[in-house]
Amino acid sequence: MTKYSEKFKLMLVREYQEGKLGYKLLAEKYGMKDSTPIKRWVKIHEKFGAEGLIKKNHKETYSTNFKLDVLRYMERTGSSEMATALHFGITNHSAIGPWKKAYLEGGAEALEKPKGRPPMSNKAKNKKSKKTLEKKELTNEQKLERENELLRLEVAYLKKLRAFQMDPEGYLQKHKQRYPSNSKNPSN
Template sequence: MTKYSEKFKLMLVKEYQKGKLGYKLLAEKYGMKDSTPIKRWVKVYEKFGAEGLMSKNHKETYSTQFKLDVLRYMERTGSSEMDTAIQFGITSHSTIGPWKKAYLEGGPEALDKSKGRSSMSDEAKNKKRKKPLEEAEMTYEQKLERENELLRLEVEYLKKLRAFQMDPEGYLEEHKQRYHSNSEKPSN
Protein backbone atom coordinates (compact mmCIF):
# COMPACT_ATOMS: atom_id res chain seq x y z
CA MET A 1 0.00 0.00 0.00
CA THR A 2 1.40 3.35 -1.02
CA LYS A 3 1.62 6.09 1.60
CA TYR A 4 0.65 9.55 0.47
CA SER A 5 1.68 12.81 2.09
CA GLU A 6 -0.85 14.99 3.84
CA LYS A 7 -0.11 17.74 1.33
CA PHE A 8 -0.91 15.42 -1.58
CA LYS A 9 -4.15 14.21 0.03
CA LEU A 10 -5.29 17.75 0.72
CA MET A 11 -4.44 18.83 -2.83
CA LEU A 12 -6.57 16.03 -4.31
CA VAL A 13 -9.47 16.75 -1.97
CA LYS A 14 -9.43 20.44 -2.92
CA GLU A 15 -9.21 19.57 -6.61
CA TYR A 16 -12.15 17.17 -6.27
CA GLN A 17 -14.21 19.80 -4.46
CA LYS A 18 -13.71 22.25 -7.34
CA GLY A 19 -15.91 19.82 -9.27
CA LYS A 20 -13.94 19.62 -12.52
CA LEU A 21 -12.84 15.99 -12.11
CA GLY A 22 -14.47 12.98 -10.45
CA TYR A 23 -12.73 10.34 -8.36
CA LYS A 24 -11.67 8.09 -11.25
CA LEU A 25 -10.27 10.87 -13.41
CA LEU A 26 -8.33 12.30 -10.47
CA ALA A 27 -6.86 8.87 -9.77
CA GLU A 28 -5.84 8.52 -13.40
CA LYS A 29 -4.39 12.04 -13.51
CA TYR A 30 -2.11 11.32 -10.55
CA GLY A 31 -1.21 7.75 -11.52
CA MET A 32 -3.18 6.04 -8.79
CA LYS A 33 -4.43 2.50 -9.43
CA ASP A 34 -7.70 3.05 -7.58
CA SER A 35 -9.94 5.98 -6.72
CA THR A 36 -11.05 4.52 -3.35
CA PRO A 37 -8.45 6.40 -1.29
CA ILE A 38 -9.61 9.70 -2.80
CA LYS A 39 -13.22 8.94 -1.86
CA ARG A 40 -12.09 8.17 1.70
CA TRP A 41 -9.98 11.34 1.93
CA VAL A 42 -12.90 13.49 0.76
CA LYS A 43 -15.24 11.96 3.37
CA VAL A 44 -12.66 12.30 6.13
CA TYR A 45 -11.94 15.90 5.12
CA GLU A 46 -15.63 16.80 5.08
CA LYS A 47 -16.07 15.37 8.59
CA PHE A 48 -12.77 16.31 10.30
CA GLY A 49 -11.16 18.95 8.10
CA ALA A 50 -7.48 18.94 7.14
CA GLU A 51 -6.55 17.50 10.54
CA GLY A 52 -8.31 14.25 9.64
CA LEU A 53 -5.89 13.74 6.76
CA MET A 54 -2.83 14.03 8.98
CA SER A 55 -0.88 10.91 9.92
CA LYS A 56 -1.10 10.00 13.55
CA ASN A 57 2.18 9.36 15.37
CA HIS A 58 0.40 7.55 18.17
CA LYS A 59 -2.33 4.96 18.14
CA GLU A 60 -5.64 5.96 19.67
CA THR A 61 -6.92 3.64 22.40
CA TYR A 62 -10.60 2.75 22.49
CA SER A 63 -12.59 1.10 25.27
CA THR A 64 -14.15 -2.31 24.81
CA GLN A 65 -17.61 -0.77 25.14
CA PHE A 66 -16.81 1.76 22.40
CA LYS A 67 -15.64 -1.06 20.10
CA LEU A 68 -18.83 -3.00 20.79
CA ASP A 69 -20.92 0.09 20.07
CA VAL A 70 -19.13 0.57 16.74
CA LEU A 71 -19.63 -3.08 15.75
CA ARG A 72 -23.27 -3.02 16.89
CA TYR A 73 -23.91 0.12 14.83
CA MET A 74 -22.26 -1.44 11.79
CA GLU A 75 -24.34 -4.59 12.15
CA ARG A 76 -27.59 -2.73 12.77
CA THR A 77 -27.24 -0.24 9.92
CA GLY A 78 -25.21 -2.25 7.42
CA SER A 79 -22.77 0.65 7.13
CA SER A 80 -19.35 0.10 5.63
CA GLU A 81 -16.24 0.31 7.79
CA MET A 82 -15.43 3.69 6.26
CA ASP A 83 -18.87 5.18 6.91
CA THR A 84 -18.93 3.75 10.43
CA ALA A 85 -15.48 5.15 11.18
CA ILE A 86 -16.58 8.61 10.09
CA GLN A 87 -19.81 8.32 12.10
CA PHE A 88 -17.82 7.53 15.27
CA GLY A 89 -15.00 10.01 14.71
CA ILE A 90 -12.36 7.42 13.85
CA THR A 91 -10.10 8.93 11.20
CA SER A 92 -8.75 5.58 9.96
CA HIS A 93 -11.39 3.11 8.82
CA SER A 94 -8.84 0.27 8.90
CA THR A 95 -9.08 0.36 12.70
CA ILE A 96 -12.46 -1.39 12.64
CA GLY A 97 -11.53 -4.50 10.63
CA PRO A 98 -9.33 -6.05 13.34
CA TRP A 99 -12.05 -5.39 15.93
CA LYS A 100 -14.59 -7.24 13.82
CA LYS A 101 -12.21 -10.15 13.25
CA ALA A 102 -11.30 -10.36 16.94
CA TYR A 103 -14.96 -10.28 17.92
CA LEU A 104 -15.94 -13.01 15.47
CA GLU A 105 -13.05 -15.21 16.58
CA GLY A 106 -13.12 -14.63 20.33
CA GLY A 107 -16.30 -12.81 21.27
CA PRO A 108 -16.52 -9.61 23.32
CA GLU A 109 -13.61 -10.61 25.55
CA ALA A 110 -11.27 -10.56 22.53
CA LEU A 111 -11.93 -6.83 22.13
CA ASP A 112 -10.55 -6.19 25.60
CA LYS A 113 -7.09 -7.52 24.80
CA SER A 114 -4.51 -4.88 24.03
CA LYS A 115 -1.80 -5.54 21.47
CA GLY A 116 1.84 -5.79 22.31
CA ARG A 117 3.56 -6.06 25.62
CA SER A 118 1.99 -4.10 28.41
CA SER A 119 3.97 -1.53 30.31
CA MET A 120 4.61 -2.18 33.97
CA SER A 121 4.65 1.48 34.89
CA ASP A 122 2.83 2.64 38.02
CA GLU A 123 0.10 4.06 35.82
CA ALA A 124 -0.51 0.68 34.15
CA LYS A 125 -0.57 -1.09 37.52
CA ASN A 126 -3.08 1.42 38.87
CA LYS A 127 -5.33 0.95 35.83
CA LYS A 128 -5.31 -2.82 36.41
CA ARG A 129 -6.28 -2.29 40.04
CA LYS A 130 -9.07 0.16 39.17
CA LYS A 131 -10.73 -2.11 36.62
CA PRO A 132 -12.20 -4.60 39.13
CA LEU A 133 -13.48 -1.67 41.20
CA GLU A 134 -15.36 -0.25 38.20
CA GLU A 135 -16.96 -3.65 37.58
CA ALA A 136 -17.81 -3.95 41.29
CA GLU A 137 -19.65 -0.61 41.10
CA MET A 138 -22.05 -2.08 38.54
CA THR A 139 -25.14 -3.62 40.08
CA TYR A 140 -25.81 -7.31 39.55
CA GLU A 141 -28.69 -6.38 37.26
CA GLN A 142 -26.46 -4.09 35.17
CA LYS A 143 -23.88 -6.86 34.82
CA LEU A 144 -26.58 -9.28 33.67
CA GLU A 145 -27.99 -6.75 31.21
CA ARG A 146 -24.54 -6.13 29.77
CA GLU A 147 -23.82 -9.84 29.47
CA ASN A 148 -27.24 -10.34 27.87
CA GLU A 149 -26.56 -7.58 25.32
CA LEU A 150 -23.14 -9.04 24.49
CA LEU A 151 -24.63 -12.50 23.99
CA ARG A 152 -27.43 -11.06 21.84
CA LEU A 153 -24.84 -9.26 19.71
CA GLU A 154 -22.76 -12.41 19.39
CA VAL A 155 -25.79 -14.44 18.25
CA GLU A 156 -26.63 -11.78 15.62
CA TYR A 157 -23.11 -11.91 14.23
CA LEU A 158 -23.06 -15.70 14.16
CA LYS A 159 -26.40 -15.81 12.34
CA LYS A 160 -25.15 -13.36 9.71
CA LEU A 161 -21.88 -15.27 9.38
CA ARG A 162 -23.71 -18.58 8.95
CA ALA A 163 -26.05 -17.08 6.34
CA PHE A 164 -23.09 -15.66 4.45
CA GLN A 165 -21.15 -18.95 4.60
CA MET A 166 -24.12 -20.96 3.34
CA ASP A 167 -24.81 -18.70 0.34
CA PRO A 168 -22.31 -15.84 -0.05
CA GLU A 169 -23.65 -14.60 -3.38
CA GLY A 170 -27.29 -14.71 -2.28
CA TYR A 171 -26.47 -12.97 0.98
CA LEU A 172 -24.54 -10.20 -0.77
CA GLU A 173 -27.26 -9.75 -3.38
CA GLU A 174 -29.91 -9.52 -0.66
CA HIS A 175 -27.93 -6.90 1.29
CA LYS A 176 -26.36 -5.09 -1.67
CA GLN A 177 -28.31 -1.86 -1.32
CA ARG A 178 -26.94 -1.36 2.20
CA TYR A 179 -23.34 -1.31 1.06
CA HIS A 180 -23.60 1.11 -1.82
CA SER A 181 -23.14 4.73 -0.86
CA ASN A 182 -24.56 7.42 -3.08
CA SER A 183 -22.03 9.93 -4.30
CA GLU A 184 -23.20 13.43 -5.04
CA LYS A 185 -20.61 13.87 -7.77
CA PRO A 186 -19.92 11.68 -10.81
CA SER A 187 -17.02 9.27 -10.42
CA ASN A 188 -15.52 9.73 -13.89
Protein backbone atom coordinates in the same frame (compact mmCIF):
# COMPACT_ATOMS: atom_id res chain seq x y z
CA MET B 1 0.10 -0.13 -0.06
CA THR B 2 1.42 3.27 -1.07
CA LYS B 3 1.61 5.98 1.56
CA TYR B 4 0.74 9.51 0.56
CA SER B 5 1.73 12.73 2.28
CA GLU B 6 -0.81 14.97 3.96
CA LYS B 7 -0.04 17.73 1.43
CA PHE B 8 -0.79 15.39 -1.46
CA LYS B 9 -4.06 14.21 0.08
CA LEU B 10 -5.20 17.77 0.77
CA MET B 11 -4.25 18.85 -2.74
CA LEU B 12 -6.35 16.07 -4.31
CA VAL B 13 -9.30 16.78 -2.01
CA ARG B 14 -9.26 20.46 -2.94
CA GLU B 15 -8.89 19.64 -6.62
CA TYR B 16 -11.89 17.30 -6.38
CA GLN B 17 -13.92 19.95 -4.56
CA GLU B 18 -13.24 22.44 -7.35
CA GLY B 19 -15.40 20.14 -9.45
CA LYS B 20 -13.25 19.97 -12.57
CA LEU B 21 -12.29 16.30 -12.24
CA GLY B 22 -13.98 13.28 -10.71
CA TYR B 23 -12.43 10.56 -8.59
CA LYS B 24 -11.35 8.33 -11.47
CA LEU B 25 -9.85 11.14 -13.53
CA LEU B 26 -7.93 12.44 -10.52
CA ALA B 27 -6.56 8.96 -9.88
CA GLU B 28 -5.46 8.66 -13.52
CA LYS B 29 -3.95 12.16 -13.50
CA TYR B 30 -1.75 11.35 -10.51
CA GLY B 31 -0.91 7.77 -11.52
CA MET B 32 -2.91 6.06 -8.81
CA LYS B 33 -4.18 2.52 -9.43
CA ASP B 34 -7.53 3.16 -7.79
CA SER B 35 -9.76 6.09 -6.90
CA THR B 36 -10.92 4.59 -3.59
CA PRO B 37 -8.35 6.42 -1.44
CA ILE B 38 -9.43 9.75 -2.94
CA LYS B 39 -13.08 9.03 -2.10
CA ARG B 40 -12.05 8.19 1.47
CA TRP B 41 -9.94 11.35 1.81
CA VAL B 42 -12.80 13.52 0.56
CA LYS B 43 -15.22 11.97 3.06
CA ILE B 44 -12.75 12.35 5.92
CA HIS B 45 -12.08 15.96 4.93
CA GLU B 46 -15.80 16.72 4.81
CA LYS B 47 -16.30 15.24 8.29
CA PHE B 48 -13.11 16.30 10.11
CA GLY B 49 -11.52 18.98 7.94
CA ALA B 50 -7.81 19.03 7.07
CA GLU B 51 -6.98 17.69 10.56
CA GLY B 52 -8.56 14.37 9.65
CA LEU B 53 -6.00 13.81 6.90
CA ILE B 54 -3.02 14.29 9.20
CA LYS B 55 -1.36 11.13 10.48
CA LYS B 56 -1.25 10.89 14.25
CA ASN B 57 2.08 9.96 15.84
CA HIS B 58 0.37 7.78 18.42
CA LYS B 59 -2.21 5.09 18.02
CA GLU B 60 -5.55 5.92 19.56
CA THR B 61 -6.87 3.39 22.03
CA TYR B 62 -10.57 2.75 22.36
CA SER B 63 -12.46 1.17 25.22
CA THR B 64 -14.06 -2.23 24.87
CA ASN B 65 -17.52 -0.68 25.22
CA PHE B 66 -16.78 1.78 22.42
CA LYS B 67 -15.60 -1.04 20.14
CA LEU B 68 -18.75 -3.03 20.93
CA ASP B 69 -20.92 0.02 20.17
CA VAL B 70 -19.18 0.43 16.82
CA LEU B 71 -19.63 -3.24 15.91
CA ARG B 72 -23.28 -3.29 17.01
CA TYR B 73 -23.99 -0.16 14.98
CA MET B 74 -22.41 -1.77 11.92
CA GLU B 75 -24.45 -4.92 12.39
CA ARG B 76 -27.70 -3.07 13.09
CA THR B 77 -27.46 -0.60 10.21
CA GLY B 78 -25.47 -2.64 7.70
CA SER B 79 -23.06 0.28 7.31
CA SER B 80 -19.62 -0.16 5.79
CA GLU B 81 -16.48 0.21 7.87
CA MET B 82 -15.88 3.62 6.31
CA ALA B 83 -19.38 4.92 7.01
CA THR B 84 -19.26 3.57 10.56
CA ALA B 85 -15.86 5.14 11.19
CA LEU B 86 -17.14 8.51 10.01
CA HIS B 87 -20.26 8.15 12.17
CA PHE B 88 -18.16 7.48 15.30
CA GLY B 89 -15.40 9.99 14.52
CA ILE B 90 -12.70 7.43 13.80
CA THR B 91 -10.31 8.76 11.16
CA ASN B 92 -8.72 5.35 10.52
CA HIS B 93 -11.51 3.09 9.30
CA SER B 94 -9.15 0.12 8.93
CA ALA B 95 -9.07 -0.24 12.73
CA ILE B 96 -12.61 -1.64 12.69
CA GLY B 97 -11.78 -4.78 10.67
CA PRO B 98 -9.50 -6.30 13.33
CA TRP B 99 -12.09 -5.50 16.03
CA LYS B 100 -14.72 -7.36 14.03
CA LYS B 101 -12.43 -10.34 13.50
CA ALA B 102 -11.44 -10.48 17.17
CA TYR B 103 -15.07 -10.23 18.25
CA LEU B 104 -16.16 -13.04 15.93
CA GLU B 105 -13.31 -15.29 17.05
CA GLY B 106 -13.27 -14.60 20.79
CA GLY B 107 -16.27 -12.50 21.75
CA ALA B 108 -16.19 -9.32 23.82
CA GLU B 109 -13.25 -10.58 25.89
CA ALA B 110 -11.06 -10.58 22.79
CA LEU B 111 -11.65 -6.83 22.42
CA GLU B 112 -10.29 -6.21 25.92
CA LYS B 113 -6.85 -7.59 25.21
CA PRO B 114 -4.34 -4.81 24.57
CA LYS B 115 -2.49 -5.08 21.30
CA GLY B 116 1.25 -5.69 21.28
CA ARG B 117 3.66 -6.69 23.99
CA PRO B 118 3.04 -5.85 27.64
CA PRO B 119 5.24 -3.12 29.08
CA MET B 120 8.49 -4.25 30.67
CA SER B 121 8.81 -4.18 34.44
CA ASN B 122 11.54 -2.05 36.02
CA LYS B 123 13.49 -5.20 36.97
CA ALA B 124 13.56 -6.37 33.37
CA LYS B 125 14.64 -2.91 32.17
CA ASN B 126 17.50 -2.83 34.68
CA LYS B 127 18.70 -6.32 33.69
CA LYS B 128 18.59 -5.37 30.03
CA SER B 129 20.57 -2.16 30.54
CA LYS B 130 23.23 -4.02 32.60
CA LYS B 131 23.63 -6.63 29.85
CA THR B 132 24.09 -3.98 27.16
CA LEU B 133 26.71 -2.21 29.29
CA GLU B 134 28.61 -5.48 29.75
CA LYS B 135 28.52 -6.14 26.01
CA LYS B 136 29.80 -2.65 25.18
CA GLU B 137 32.85 -2.96 27.44
CA LEU B 138 35.12 -5.06 25.21
CA THR B 139 38.74 -5.59 26.14
CA ASN B 140 41.48 -4.20 23.95
CA GLU B 141 42.28 -7.71 22.77
CA GLN B 142 38.65 -8.32 21.75
CA LYS B 143 38.55 -5.01 19.87
CA LEU B 144 41.74 -5.90 17.98
CA GLU B 145 40.44 -9.39 17.13
CA ARG B 146 37.23 -7.87 15.80
CA GLU B 147 39.15 -5.32 13.73
CA ASN B 148 41.39 -8.11 12.34
CA GLU B 149 38.35 -10.16 11.32
CA LEU B 150 36.78 -7.17 9.56
CA LEU B 151 40.03 -6.46 7.70
CA ARG B 152 40.29 -10.11 6.61
CA LEU B 153 36.74 -9.96 5.27
CA GLU B 154 37.47 -6.71 3.43
CA VAL B 155 40.61 -8.16 1.78
CA ALA B 156 38.74 -11.31 0.72
CA TYR B 157 35.94 -9.18 -0.75
CA LEU B 158 38.37 -6.97 -2.67
CA LYS B 159 40.18 -10.05 -4.10
CA LYS B 160 36.92 -11.48 -5.36
CA LEU B 161 35.87 -8.12 -6.78
CA ARG B 162 39.19 -7.77 -8.65
CA ALA B 163 38.90 -11.31 -10.04
CA PHE B 164 35.37 -10.59 -11.22
CA GLN B 165 36.39 -7.28 -12.86
CA MET B 166 39.26 -8.94 -14.74
CA ASP B 167 37.19 -11.82 -16.15
CA PRO B 168 33.45 -11.65 -15.31
CA GLU B 169 32.45 -14.66 -17.42
CA GLY B 170 35.26 -16.89 -16.15
CA TYR B 171 34.57 -15.88 -12.56
CA LEU B 172 30.88 -16.64 -12.87
CA GLN B 173 31.62 -20.02 -14.50
CA LYS B 174 34.08 -20.92 -11.76
CA HIS B 175 31.72 -19.94 -8.93
CA LYS B 176 28.47 -21.08 -10.47
CA GLN B 177 26.42 -23.15 -8.03
CA ARG B 178 25.41 -26.53 -9.33
CA TYR B 179 21.72 -27.29 -8.91
CA PRO B 180 19.83 -30.01 -10.73
CA SER B 181 17.61 -28.53 -13.36
CA ASN B 182 13.86 -29.05 -13.07
CA SER B 183 13.26 -28.39 -16.72
CA LYS B 184 13.00 -31.35 -19.07
CA ASN B 185 15.31 -31.49 -22.06
CA PRO B 186 13.36 -31.76 -25.32
CA SER B 187 13.86 -35.18 -26.85
CA ASN B 188 14.34 -35.60 -30.61
